[in-house]
Amino acid sequence: MLKGHSGSKLKKQWKVVEKKSSYLVTCEDLEDRSCFLAKLSQSLPFMPKIFEIKNWIIKYKYIEGSPDFEKINLIEFGKIVKKLHSLKIDAPKKDTGIYWLKEIAETNIQNEGLHVDLDKIISELESDTEVIVHWEITDLIVNKNDEIFILDWDEAGLGSKYQDLGYVYFKCKEQRNWDSDFREFLIGYNDKEIKENRILKTAWLISIAYSRWANKDFRLKFWLYIIKWKKY
DSSP, X not given: OEEOGGGOEEXXXXXEEEEEOHHHHTOTTHHHHHHHHHHHHHHOTXXXXXXXXXXXXXXXXXXXXXXXXXXXXXHHHHHHHXXXXXXXXXXXXXXXXXXXXXXXXXXXXXXXXXXXOHHHHHHHHHHSOEEEEOXXXXXXXXXXXXXXXXXXXXXXXXXXXXXXXXXXHHHHHHHSOTHHHHHHHHHHHOOTTOOHHHHHHHHHHHHHHTTTTSOHHHHHHHHHHHHHTTOO
């Protein structure tokens, strides 16, 4: 038995991974979400094939490989994320991600003794054109042919692209070589209309919300970076 994100249980049987999704258990539109995930699986070559969704359990095709974010080709990863954000299919609104982050971040800000108005960040994200977002977009695996597959799609839906881009930036800061690697990702993403300051703000929000899990030394370094260069 393997442990997935958000407490979800993963069980591998031959070439199938069964995931009991804690998100789908509380999902009010389970039938619509199941249809949406099935369409995603058929449309995206970098999403493991879904065989069945039943009783909150998703059966994915098992992908053999390594979950090493530090070694992936970020230009290719940028192209993949752009394809996701450019996909045009009916999708449920992702109404939990950014507000869940805000709720946790507000608690952690109080604990750290900081004074930050998070409503400004949230309002900027709300004003952005909605696309299909994954939410934890760096939850991925690379197979023996260096093909990238993004995992755990049960919480995907409509939202701001900066939710995904901020998460990638946060991971680049946490696990790779700061701005230089993220620049490679942006080359692959290839969007001249991107507002980089909004990416930084979203990544900063994620770093606060994830303060219970992220390395504290890294978080402090990241916060000081944002303040020093007046990115926030």
